[in-house]
Amino acid sequence: MHNSEKDIIDDYPKFAVVGHPNKGKSSIVSSLALDDSVQIGDTPGTTQVKRGFPLRVDGKVIYELFDTPGFQRARRVLEWLKEQPEVSADKRAELVRKFVNEHRNDERFTDEIELLEPILDGAGIIYVVDASKPFGPEYEVEMEILRWCGQPSMAILNLIGDEDYRGQWKSALGHYFRLVRTFNPIEATFRDHMDLLESMAQLKEEWTKSIKVAISVLDDLHQQKVEQTIDSIVSNMVKTISFVYKQNIEGESATQEEEEQAKLAYREQIMDYEKELEKSIEFIWNHRSIEKVDNVLILDEVGLFSKESASIFGLSQSELMITGASAGAITGAGVDLMFAGHTLFLASLIGGVVGGIGARIGFDNLYSIEILGQNLGKRELSIGPMKNLNFPYILLGRAMYHGSVIAKRSHALRESFKLEDDEFFTEQLIDAEMRKKLESIHLKLRKNEALSEEMLDEYKKIILRSFLGLLR
Amino acid sequence: MRTKYNKISILTYLNLSQLLKEYQGSHEENRVFALKHQSLIKNPKKLILLWTESSMFRVQDTLDSRVFSVYFSSMSTLFSFISLLLGFFTGMGLLNYSGDAPVNVIYYLLFSMGLPLFSMVLTFFSMFSHGIILNFFTLFFPLHWVEKIFSLFSFGKNINAVNDKFTPALKKWMFINRLQLFSLFFSIGLLLAILLEVAIQDIAFSWSTTLEVTPFAFQEFLTFIATPWSWFFPDAIPSVELVHMSHYYRLGERLDPEMIKNANVLGGWWQFLAMVTFFYAIILRVLMLIISHFGFKWQLGKDFLSLNGVDKLLREFQTSYVSTESQKLEKHLEIVSKIDTQIKDNHRRTYKTIIGWNFSNDEIALANDSKEIKALTVQTVGGNHTFLEDQEVAKLSSEVVLLYVKSWEPPTMDFVDFLELLIANIMVNEIQVYPLGTVGRYYESSEKEVAVWKRKIEGLKSKKVWVIDA
Numbered sequence: 001m002h003n004s005e006k007d008i009i010d011d012y013p014k015f016a017v018v019g020h021p022n023k024g025k026s027s028i029v030s031s032l033a034l035d036d037s038v039q040i041g042d043t044p045g046t047t048q049v050k051r052g053f054p055l056r057v058d059g060k061v062i063y064e065l066f067d068t069p070g071f072q073r074a075r076r077v078l079e080w081l082k083e084q085p086e087v088s089a090d091k092r093a094e095l096v097r098k099f100v101n102e103h104r105n106d107e108r109f110t111d112e113i114e115l116l117e118p119i120l121d122g123a124g125i126i127y128v129v130d131a132s133k134p135f136g137p138e139y140e141v142e143m144e145i146l147r148w149c150g151q152p153s154m155a156i157l158n159l160i161g162d163e164d165y166r167g168q169w170k171s172a173l174g175h176y177f178r179l180v181r182t183f184n185p186i187e188a189t190f191r192d193h194m195d196l197l198e199s200m201a202q203l204k205e206e207w208t209k210s211i212k213v214a215i216s217v218l219d220d221l222h223q224q225k226v227e228q229t230i231d232s233i234v235s236n237m238v239k240t241i242s243f244v245y246k247q248n249i250e251g252e253s254a255t256q257e258e259e260e261q262a263k264l265a266y267r268e269q270i271m272d273y274e275k276e277l278e279k280s281i282e283f284i285w286n287h288r289s290i291e292k293v294d295n296v297l298i299l300d301e302v303g304l305f306s307k308e309s310a311s312i313f314g315l316s317q318s319e320l321m322i323t324g325a326s327a328g329a330i331t332g333a334g335v336d337l338m339f340a341g342h343t344l345f346l347a348s349l350i351g352g353v354v355g356g357i358g359a360r361i362g363f364d365n366l367y368s369i370e371i372l373g374q375n376l377g378k379r380e381l382s383i384g385p386m387k388n389l390n391f392p393y394i395l396l397g398r399a400m401y402h403g404s405v406i407a408k409r410s411h412a413l414r415e416s417f418k419l420e421d422d423e424f425f426t427e428q429l430i431d432a433e434m435r436k437k438l439e440s441i442h443l444k445l446r447k448n449e450a451l452s453e454e455m456l457d458e459y460k461k462i463i464l465r466s467f468l469g470l471l472r
Numbered sequence: 473m474r475t476k477y478n479k480i481s482i483l484t485y486l487n488l489s490q491l492l493k494e495y496q497g498s499h500e501e502n503r504v505f506a507l508k509h510q511s512l513i514k515n516p517k518k519l520i521l522l523w524t525e526s527s528m529f530r531v532q533d534t535l536d537s538r539v540f541s542v543y544f545s546s547m548s549t550l551f552s553f554i555s556l557l558l559g560f561f562t563g564m565g566l567l568n569y570s571g572d573a574p575v576n577v578i579y580y581l582l583f584s585m586g587l588p589l590f591s592m593v594l595t596f597f598s599m600f601s602h603g604i605i606l607n608f609f610t611l612f613f614p615l616h617w618v619e620k621i622f623s624l625f626s627f628g629k630n631i632n633a634v635n636d637k638f639t640p641a642l643k644k645w646m647f648i649n650r651l652q653l654f655s656l657f658f659s660i661g662l663l664l665a666i667l668l669e670v671a672i673q674d675i676a677f678s679w680s681t682t683l684e685v686t687p688f689a690f691q692e693f694l695t696f697i698a699t700p701w702s703w704f705f706p707d708a709i710p711s712v713e714l715v716h717m718s719h720y721y722r723l724g725e726r727l728d729p730e731m732i733k734n735a736n737v738l739g740g741w742w743q744f745l746a747m748v749t750f751f752y753a754i755i756l757r758v759l760m761l762i763i764s765h766f767g768f769k770w771q772l773g774k775d776f777l778s779l780n781g782v783d784k785l786l787r788e789f790q791t792s793y794v795s796t797e798s799q800k801l802e803k804h805l806e807i808v809s810k811i812d813t814q815i816k817d818n819h820r821r822t823y824k825t826i827i828g829w830n831f832s833n834d835e836i837a838l839a840n841d842s843k844e845i846k847a848l849t850v851q852t853v854g855g856n857h858t859f860l861e862d863q864e865v866a867k868l869s870s871e872v873v874l875l876y877v878k879s880w881e882p883p884t885m886d887f888v889d890f891l892e893l894l895i896a897n898i899m900v901n902e903i904q905v906y907p908l909g910t911v912g913r914y915y916e917s918s919e920k921e922v923a924v925w926k927r928k929i930e931g932l933k934s935k936k937v938w939v940i941d942a
Binding site for chain 1: 503504507783787791792793794795796797798830832854855856857858859878880881882884885886889910911912913924
């Protein structure tokens, strides 16, 4: 590093994630930095240069993580250090610096220089090991070099495989590191992430404040992302349920072909709306590279209009009957009220029965098709809004499922996810009370009526409650 | 700094609506903008106006606001002028005195007071209604029908296209606002007509009705109507005598001799009629115009903040921009997919030398036992050994060497250095690299792990080195 650069070193905490090649350093950085663009590979040496991942709030750096290449010639480095005239412990870091300066142009030590530089510039050490594999003596050499650097350090036990050698590792790592924590970047939840930051805050007193700020910022950010996800889901629900597709037709009534064409266009538009929603949710959660992963789209295989989707995300037949009946009863109650109860609440009863039976009508009975009046001699075929009672629940269930998977998905994950739940997904999401409230809103949307702000807020609240349940 | 974007107007509304469809900015850009204008951060409307002004250059298409202002201002001017003329000629028609029958003030009162009051009541109902009820009230306004006819023409269609950008509620307030303006011009025309008619001809006013109304009762009614100006303009209230002598009966189509006798007094009605027009048709209409203007402004402000995208903008203005991405580009490792390594699917039973990379002697003994392999000499390298010790082992090796490696540990350059020493030893004919799995997996290696080793060995391009993939 040049002197001018040295002079402007900021005092925010820095952490270098170091270790043996292929032990998940990049996965940990990707997970902590919420960035899925970090290249993660099975091949050792995927990371060839150090990369800084600063957490910036309005441009101000709170802390910075460094992803580094793995040790390649650790023994040679240690040998060189030991060959030097013996110095006291407080001078050892100077020797490491001397090694870096002397070997800066030595191609054999490119990786070591890349990983040691941030540490010598004041970064804390996060040493990553794969605790699903046994401890070996080669690690001691790496740990010894890191000890010579004299920076605050902690070790992370990453469980890449199914075996568990954590006991063995803890005994060995305990000799070199103040803190040893288990962190699986692939399965880590937001809470695990925050817990790890808490541990990092303990490494050095001066860093505690910054890391606490970072935790609070990330907490707020998480909350904002949840809210944005709910907003997107709600706006898609409103748009989709009340969507009406219109198409000019030639004759007095629509031909079979015209009707089929319009139905297809109607469905395609709704599917496009769903895809737009998925993209926006992936964007909110910073999963920008997700489309690069093969077969990653969980819901594509289970079509929006398929029976499978209905069975997983929709309401069961009995729930549908109850929902249909309550929706019918709501309409009937309006009639009863108009007659000040003189109908002996017969309208509610009839509405309930008709609604309940209506809910059983086949899955294909999705939308109302109408021929609209003349406009300068032309007739219009209108499809929608969706009349099927189950449709809003299928749509909502799919959106919440996708949203929760994306929200929980680690940025270190590079594999696709599969929909394996064959139970009624909606049952986990919406209880009877919530369903009742949702249905009154869906009823309005099906009638293409605008929702008041209060209703929209209520809708968001219900969905938020379910969504938070899914995130747990 | 005062700009045309200083206040929310229908034009800034249209500009923002058009801009948001094309550009909403990223969180980073929007937050930077808000931080640059920190004094306005608590005034979202002003901040958005300023943002609109600074981002409008991004809209390349014809501005909706331009279309609206060109067509709307010309339409408004035209309609205002027509309304003025209509009011003027209506007034002239109502006050037309041929010299035969006098002008009936009741008829005039209907147009100058009855009609405006009716229209204002309807307007009030319209202000507080929406949906079907609003549509019903709208049917009573002639302006609604006039605009409907105009919408069939090409310029009307242009206005409609822009009009579709407004919410129904805003459209309602715009319509009510326009209605008040045109009605005001109509009333001004009416007032001008009465003033002109009075000035250029001698009009005989009377009142005539089939109903049984006594002059006293009628005068009381007129006094009630004149209440608003009675305290400062008492001359503009018809006296009982005037009402009495102005009573006209059409029977026999002749004038009462009393009327003819007092012809000079009959014209005294004009002050009352002018004041009725001034107060009921103009003053009240101006009040309605002010109310509708405030209603329109309130709705505009509400809709301005409800435009699709404004929520996002406000959120991004107010929340800190958090970024965690690296600004340094990743240097990608090129992964060779085609592997052309020399592979053996089995090992020998005996070897002269077995070397364990990062293994201990005990671990090698266990592995040999498990794989039923025997060796004359067993050596360990890597790990805690120095590089000099490794050099010695490489130097002493000969013939076929079995080199155990941990399959799960990727080959480091340290290993490659040692392998190169072995390759360089002319006494060594063949090196068999054997990746072993963990004891827990009975030394089984995964395909992925072995592939990593194969790839590394392939990179050495040595005919001496083989990988055992048993």
